Structure formats: structure tokens, C-alpha cells
Amino acid sequence: MLFPLGYAVWLSLFNYDLGSGSRAFIALGNYTDLLSDNRFWASLNRTVGIVLAAVGLEFCLGLAIAYGLYRLTFGVRILNLLMFLPNIVTPVVAALFLRWIFMGRWGLIAGTLIGLGIFPPDFLGDPAWARVTVVLADSWQFTPFMILVLYAGLNTVDQSQIEAAQIDGAGALTLLFRIMLPAIRPLIVFVLAIRLMDAFRFFDTIYVLTSGGPGTATETITLYTYALAFRLLQVGKASALGVLTLIFVAILVAVMIRVVYRREKGAF
Amino acid sequence: MINRRRLLQAAIAAPAIIGAPARSAGTIQMISHRYPALEYYAEKMRTAIPGVAVNTQLMPIDKAIELATIALSAKSDTPDIVYASDTTFQTFVKNGWFRPLDDLWARYADEFALADFPQAALDTYRYDGHLYVMPHTLNTMMFFYRKDLLDQAGKSPPVTIAGYRDLAKSLNSPLRSGSINCLKPVDAAVNETHWYLNALGDGWFDADWHPAFNTPKSVAAIEMLKDVTRSAQQGFTTAANDECAIAYQQDTGVMGLQWATRAKAMDDPAKSRIIGKIDWTAPPQGHARIAGDGYAISAFSKQDPDVLFRIIATSASQASMRGAASLLIPPRKSVLDDPSLRDANRFYPAALASYVAGTPAPKLPEFNAIGEFVTRRILQAVTGESTVKVALDAAAGETETFLKGHGYYKG
Numbered sequence: 001m002l003f004p005l006g007y008a009v010w011l012s013l014f015n016y017d018l019g020s021g022s023r024a025f026i027a028l029g030n031y032t033d034l035l036s037d038n039r040f041w042a043s044l045n046r047t048v049g050i051v052l053a054a055v056g057l058e059f060c061l062g063l064a065i066a067y068g069l070y071r072l073t074f075g076v077r078i079l080n081l082l083m084f085l086p087n088i089v090t091p092v093v094a095a096l097f098l099r100w101i102f103m104g105r106w107g108l109i110a111g112t113l114i115g116l117g118i119f120p121p122d123f124l125g126d127p128a129w130a131r132v133t134v135v136l137a138d139s140w141q142f143t144p145f146m147i148l149v150l151y152a153g154l155n156t157v158d159q160s161q162i163e164a165a166q167i168d169g170a171g172a173l174t175l176l177f178r179i180m181l182p183a184i185r186p187l188i189v190f191v192l193a194i195r196l197m198d199a200f201r202f203f204d205t206i207y208v209l210t211s212g213g214p215g216t217a218t219e220t221i222t223l224y225t226y227a228l229a230f231r232l233l234q235v236g237k238a239s240a241l242g243v244l245t246l247i248f249v250a251i252l253v254a255v256m257i258r259v260v261y262r263r264e265k266g267a268f
Numbered sequence: 269m270i271n272r273r274r275l276l277q278a279a280i281a282a283p284a285i286i287g288a289p290a291r292s293a294g295t296i297q298m299i300s301h302r303y304p305a306l307e308y309y310a311e312k313m314r315t316a317i318p319g320v321a322v323n324t325q326l327m328p329i330d331k332a333i334e335l336a337t338i339a340l341s342a343k344s345d346t347p348d349i350v351y352a353s354d355t356t357f358q359t360f361v362k363n364g365w366f367r368p369l370d371d372l373w374a375r376y377a378d379e380f381a382l383a384d385f386p387q388a389a390l391d392t393y394r395y396d397g398h399l400y401v402m403p404h405t406l407n408t409m410m411f412f413y414r415k416d417l418l419d420q421a422g423k424s425p426p427v428t429i430a431g432y433r434d435l436a437k438s439l440n441s442p443l444r445s446g447s448i449n450c451l452k453p454v455d456a457a458v459n460e461t462h463w464y465l466n467a468l469g470d471g472w473f474d475a476d477w478h479p480a481f482n483t484p485k486s487v488a489a490i491e492m493l494k495d496v497t498r499s500a501q502q503g504f505t506t507a508a509n510d511e512c513a514i515a516y517q518q519d520t521g522v523m524g525l526q527w528a529t530r531a532k533a534m535d536d537p538a539k540s541r542i543i544g545k546i547d548w549t550a551p552p553q554g555h556a557r558i559a560g561d562g563y564a565i566s567a568f569s570k571q572d573p574d575v576l577f578r579i580i581a582t583s584a585s586q587a588s589m590r591g592a593a594s595l596l597i598p599p600r601k602s603v604l605d606d607p608s609l610r611d612a613n614r615f616y617p618a619a620l621a622s623y624v625a626g627t628p629a630p631k632l633p634e635f636n637a638i639g640e641f642v643t644r645r646i647l648q649a650v651t652g653e654s655t656v657k658v659a660l661d662a663a664a665g666e667t668e669t670f671l672k673g674h675g676y677y678k679g
Contacts, residue, residue: 039641215647
């Protein structure tokens with residue numbers, strides 16, 4: 001693990017153009033270039049927006065479904081299995097499948113609605129809708145992971161606490177928000193941290209669905225890195241962007257853990 | 269009687285008996301853009317030399333270029349045969365990724381009647397005096413339009429881009445868009461933008477390679493493109509040639525710009541619902557993109573270059589090109605001048621008129637890379653995320669920075 005990371009850091013110190021083969025040491029030049037690059041900041045903002053929306057949606061949906069499963073008295077295993085299916089599909093395959101669903105005019109949704117005389121928005125071609133579609137696509141694939149982890153977490157809550165709360169007259173929502181969620185807070189931080197790290201590397205689904213477009217509407221940090229490396233062949237700058245992304249994600253996760261740790265010593 | 273001397277003689281004679289394939293080790297790998305004519309050529313390559321396996325990987329152009337770029341920049345010994353267009357070949361040759369073909373061209377000139385290629389077609393693929401690509405198609409963007417619908421409306425094909433915009437607007441409906449636009453970055457968007465910039469604006473660059481696509485005239489040209497797209501089909505921002513060709517074939521659009529190589533497919537009963545209803549003309553005000561496709565040999569291939577050249581040349585032979593003539597504009601004089609083929613392919617007159625009125629892409633090896641950020645900026649403008657002027661100025665700034673980093677503008 002350390003070698004590729006070290007090599008990426010090493011490359012990031014060079015003005016390395018893969019096309020011409022030129023390779024000149026420029027120390028932190030790539031980093032200063034990127035930090036003054038509007039496209040970098042725009043893609044970072046976009047990434048944060050897409051990641052927060054996707055992970056937020058996945059968490060809310062995941063929690064609701066996990067709690068529903070928790071309260072269900074039959075068929076839990078088969079439902080769990082069925083709901084986990086999107087998560088085991090290869091992301092590129094899932095994205096191709098979703099592309100055919102969301103495609104304008106010919107897609108499953110557009111085709112069905114047009115058949116009914118309703119003209120839907122251009123899900124992949126309109127900038128705002130493209131961002132929504134990308135969030136939905138990620139949520140479709142990764143909400144099952146949230147469900148699985150949260151459902152497992154809910155089942156670890158001390159039954160005596162739940163029974164005591166029920167005797168005190170707590171309803172289903174009070175039970176969830178006052179008793180169960182606080183009890184599994186470390187697990188929630190864990191699953192959010194995992195998903196945030198993963199979502200920041202969000203590439204394959206967007207690449208297949210929109211290629212970062214229209215324009216730069218869905219261009220995330222990873223897609224910008226890809227464009228720098230394989231379209232503009234600026235390997236040094238792409239490596240620097242990879243290192244910056246790593247630092248950013250590390251800080252984000254560290255802050256999350258720190259916040260929870262300070263609130264509840266001993267959680268980690 | 270079999271003895272050691274006989275065996276040795278047989279081993280030496282074997283390549284001559286069974287031909288060059290004996291020198292070729294393993295399957296030959298080919299990467300290519302995909303459209304009907306190139307699918308035809310891929311099939312010809314697979315069967316070019318008996319006993320030599322050729323694995324042809326065909327995909328949309330952006331993917332083909334990306335895959336070739338990744339492989340060749342890593343000096344990978346696969347692919348062996350690489351698709352090249354008039355723009356991509358410059359980038360690849362400048363980077364040292366293609367093998368010059370001059371020696372092979374001279375060696376096989378008679379066998380494959382290579383003098384039949386027009387000099388102009390060959391000059392397109394020369395770099396520093398060396399030839400790197402064997403041309404397989406001449407291509408031009410034509411104006412496709414639904415003759416039946418224009419006739420019903422009592423209209424003629426537009427002769428100006430403003431006329432095209434107005435006509436598209438008047439024929440636009442929810443089920444059938446007035447215009448079909450292909451603005452998926454990078455290649456499709458570059459092609460469409462090229463027409464507006466050259467017909468209405470100041471083109472891509474000035475004589476010193478400074479951006480000319482953000483001059484007032486060019487800004488107005490892209491404003492016109494934005495206007496036209498108000499009547500475009502759904503999904504035009506993510507539509508490339510495949511999606512646009514389908515839009516015509518499935519009767520969901522009236523007119524627009526498209527490559528000549530897509531013309532024949534309009535009358536394919538297996539794919540099209542509009543057989544005989546499409547007609548073609550030169551793009552209003554001319555200056556649409558003219559281009560070409562061909563195949564080159566990777567500089568890093570470990571396969572026998574003679575075998576690779578023979579495969580490419582067989583696929584581009586007179587007989588092969590005659591068979592492909594309905595799918596493209598053939599870059600061989602003997603085929604191009606054949607009156608029977610002209611009569612059999614009703615798009616030929618419009619294709620030739622478009623070719624004469626067309627404009628090639630700038631002769632700049634970095635053009636494809638520049639297209640990456642210019643087309644994204646233009647898409648920002650077209651989709652309303654930015655104004656045209658702001659988007660083009662930003663693209664111009666990025667272009668100058670990029671070219672400066674590649675040694676331009678010195679002194």
C-alpha cells in the first residue's frame with residue numbers, strides 16, 4: 001500500500017507530461033496550480049455536494065428500512081437478501097443498467113412516461129437532473145450496505161433498555177431516536193465514515209452515466225483526476241490531485257471520529 | 269528420407285510456403301472506433317491473413333482514444349493496430365507512439381496498388397514528412413434532413429444557419445425535435461462546434477495558435493448553437509454519433525449535422541423507420557468538419573510489422589473498399605471515380621459537395637486535449653450554467669495555459 005502512495009506523492013512533485021514524456025521537478029508547483037484552479041474548487045464543491053446528498057439519503061433510507069426490518073416479525077432474511085442484491089452488482093454493470101433506465105427519450109422511465117403522454121425531464125442531459133440522477137444511482141447501489149450494517153446494529157441494542165422504555169410508554173419513534181440510535185452511535189459513525197470515504201472515490205457510476213457532464217455538472221474530483229491523467233496526460237498534476245483528495249478525506253473522517261469521541265469518550 | 273538437413277531446409281522454407289503469418293506470435297490486437305464502415309473493415313482485418321488471429325475491439329471514439337492513450341503512453345506492446353483519425357494521429361505521432369509506414373508503403377506499393385490513394389488523403393496523415401496512417405475513409409459532416417417533412421411544410425433545406433434555427437423551431441414538437449444535435453464531449457461536441465465556429469465565427473485559433481473561439485464573432489456563433497439547441501432532441505448533451513443516428517432512424521428528429529458514414533444506415537430496413545425519407549445536402553454556409561479514419565501500427569508492437577501492414581492493407585484493398593463504398597467515401601481514386609458506385613449511393617453527391625465546402629480540424633497535436641476543456645465549457649454555456657462569453661473566455665485561458673506548458677508562444 002505504501003509504495004503506490006509514495007510513488008503518487010513522488011510523481012506529484014514533477015511536471016510530468018505523459019504525452020511528451022517531459023518530466024521536470026517542480027516541488028509543490030502542481031499543488032499551488034491546483035489550489036488556484038477554479039475547476040479544482042468547482043469539482044471539490046460538487047463532490048462534497050453529491051457525497052453529502054448521496055450518503056445522507058442512503059443513511060436516512062437505510063435507517064428507515066433497517067428499523068422496519070427490525071420490527072418485522074417474518075420474512076426478514078429473504079427481504080434482507082433481496083435488498084442486498086444491488087450492492088453486489090459490479091458498479092459499471094449497475095451503471096449501464098441505470099443508464100438505460102434514465103436515458104432521455106429511449107430510457108425505461110422516459111419511454112414509459114412518453115407512452116402515457118407525459119414528457120419527463122432530461123435526467124442525464126439537464127445539469128440539475130443529472131446531479132439528482134447520480135445521487136439516486138449511488139443511493140440505489142449503496143443503501144443496502146447501510147441497511148445491512150444498521151440492521152445488525154439495531155439488533156445489538158440491549159433488550160432490557162428497550163423493554164424499560166416500552167414500560168415507560170415510549171413509542172416506536174421515541175424508541176428509535178432516544179434509545180436505539182444513541183446506543184449504536186459508534187456504528188453509525190463507522191458506517192458513515194466508510195461510505196464517505198467510498199463516495200469520495202465515486203467514479204465508475206458517474207463515468208458511465210454522464211462522464212462528468214453535461215458540461216462539468218457532475219464532474220467530481222475523481223473524474224477531474226481522470227481527465228488530467230488520461231485526457232490531458234498531466235500525470236504529475238493528476239497525482240497531486242489524488243494526494244489532495246486523500247488528505248481531504250482523511251481530515252473529514254478524522255473530524256467525524258473526533259466529534260463523536262469527544263461527545264462520548266470510549267466510543268472508539 | 270527425413271534427416272537433419274531436410275528438417276532444417278523445411279524449417280527455413282516454411283515461412284515462404286505458408287506465408288508471413290509464421291513469423292507472427294500470438295493474437296494481433298486492434299483497437300478502433302466503431303461505426304458501420306469500421307465494423308466492415310474490422311471484419312476484413314480478422315480474415316485478412318489465414319491463420320493469423322486478429323482480435324478487434326471496437327468502441328465509441330472517446331473510449332477508443334482513451335484506451336489507446338492509456339496503453340500507448342504506458343508503452344504497452346498491445347494494441348498492435350490502432351485506429352487513427354486526422355486529429356488523433358498527430359497527438360500519437362508527436363508522442364512517438366506510431367511507427368512510420370514509409371518503408372512498408374514502398375515495399376507493398378505494387379501488391380496493394382497503393383498509388384491509388386490520392387496524395388491529399390495521404391498528406392493528411394504525414395507528420396514531419398513521414399506517413400503514419402493508411403487511410404480507410406474520407407469523411408465529411410453533411411446536413412441530414414427529413415425531405416418528407418420539409419415537403420409537407422412547403423420548405424426547402426436551409427441555406428443559412430439562422431434559417432436552420434428558424435426552421436427547426438417551426439418544426440419542433442414534443443415527439444419529434446426540430447433539430448438533432450450531438451454535443452457529448454469530446455469528439456461529438458468538437459465536431460458540432462467546429463461548424464459554428466468556422467461558418468459564423470473566427471474558427472478555433474489564429475495563426476499563432478492563440479484561441480480565436482472567444483472573439484466577439486465566435487461568441488455570437490456559439491450563441492447561435494445555443495439557440496439551435498432549444499429545438500434539440502432530449503439528451504443532446506450526452507448524445508454522440510450513435511445516439512444521433514438512432515434519433516434520425518427512429519423518427520424523433522427532423523434535421524441536423526451528421527457524418528456521411530452514417531448516411532447509408534438511414535435506409536437500412538433492420539434499423540430505420542424512415543427509409544427513403546432522409547435526404548442530404550451540404551451544411552448551410554459550409555465549413556463543417558471534414559476528416560478521415562485509418563489505421564496505424566503501434567511503435568511498441570512486438571508483432572511483425574510486415575504482417576500488421578499486410579492486414580491493414582488487405583482491409584483497405586481496392587476490392588475491400590469497393591465493398592465498403594456504400595458505407596463511406598472511399599479514399600481510393602479507382603473506387604471514388606467509379607460512376608456505378610456514385611449511382612448506387614444516393615448520398616454521394618451531397619457528401620462530395622460537403623467535402624468540398626468543408627474545413628478540416630486545426631493541425632495541432634494538442635487539439636484533442638484542448639477539445640476536452642473547450643467542449644465542457646461550451647456545454648456549460650449551452651445548458652445555462654454559464655454565459656457563452658464567460659465560458660469561452662475561461663476555455664481560452666485554459667487553452668493558453670495548456671499550450672504554453674507544451675512549448676507554444678515562446679518569443
